[in-house]
Amino acid sequence: MITGSKELIRDINSTLVLETIINQGPISRANISKMLGLTKATISAIVADLIGRNLVEEIGCDNTDFGRKPILLSFQRKAGYIISVDLGVDTISVMLTDLQGENCRLKQIKTPKTRDAILESLIQVIDSIKPENDTTPYGLVGISLGIHGVVHENKVSFAPYYNLQDYDLAGKLNEYFHTSIYLENEANLSVLGERTFMHDYPNIANISVHSGIGLGLLIHNELYTGYNGRAGEFGHTIIEIDGKECPCGNHGCLEQYVSERALLNDFAAKKGLDGITFDQLVSFYESGDKDALDIIDRFVKLMGLCINNVLNAYNPDIIIINSSFTSFIPALTKRIENSLNSRMNSFIRIESSLLQDSSILLGGICVAIKNFLGIRTLNLNNKEDFHKAL
Secondary structure: OOOOOHHHHHHHHHHHHHHHHHHHOOEEHHHHHHHHOOOHHHHHHHHHHHHHOOOEEEEEEOOOOOOOOOEEEEEOHHHEEEEEEEEOOOEEEEEEEOOOOOOOEEEEEEOOOOHHHHHHHHHHHHHHHOOOOOOOOOEEEEEEEEEOOEEEOOEEEEOOOOOOOOOOHHHHHHHHHOOOEEEEEHHHHHHHHHHHHOOOOOOEEEEEEOOOEEEEEEEOOEEOOOOOOOOOOHHHOEOOOOOOEOOOOOEOEOHHHHOHHHHHHHHHHHOOOOOOOHHHHHHHHHOOOHHHHHHHHHHHHHHHHHHHHHHHHHOOOEEEEEEHHHHHOOHHHHHHHHOOOOHHHOOOEEEEOOOOOHHHHHHHHHHHHHHHHOOOOOOOOOOHHHHHHO
């Protein structure tokens, strides 16, 4: 039998009440009592404390046909704000939101080439997006950064396309902004964004295809990162023995053949160009260009192989593909699904991400909110305001 002090039990109950208001609100005290099995007196005392801490507010009465109309409670999302960063290889995207992931501001800048320049640019762009006259009770409660590489113990341990290994980025940002800094792998944040804002499944595999290929895994609603943060580095699984050299030190890694960067480089080489944009590739594809058709066929074939391996290794409820290819050429998702011929794959659901690149930013918002409030679950995929904005 698990026992604890009255203070511990009160803290646990307070967290449960706050989670319920965030995830189920607007909601009355009576309904919280029914959902959690706590007495009305306990709920009233906890709610009074949460209101006093500017985390919960009363917003009006519920519509009922009989008796006194119960007062509805809502999370005080304007109590502070969060900044989330997608530290991409080519572009840094920065989003500011309230404590429910709404009322967004977004800025983008090019990613500098050196780590000191990255730090300086991050400080400048975060400063520029912060509100000039902040009157919220808590202010900036956290900054999250999505890293296109491996993160362990809040530090970058491996990043193939920018030099941030063993660089105390979180510490330097904390020293300047005096708030909590959270570093996490971009694919991990992406799957958290999908789970929190879009897909109510406990087991999700999210495949991110950008400069590399990442795999974010939720297993029983828990992010799986492995022993030292390297779980999900699916782009570094080997598909060709003694194949193309990869910055990780191996040869024949998946992302050297089917990442966005690899496919664009290969297409540019076929056309004798120094470089090409994704929009240009799509334009060639839509015009029926043979080289473009071959590139897209390779994407479909290798993504089918990739998904087949994920299915057999993890058997998730849903696989989400977060890629410009499936976003801008929607028919590819069905082509990939049709390429899975195994009887073992007949019941899986495969979807292209509707959140696209914002899933990384929204996953960072989720991490910062949960850490600031001390809650375990955050489920905002039933919030109509967010989906209207989307």
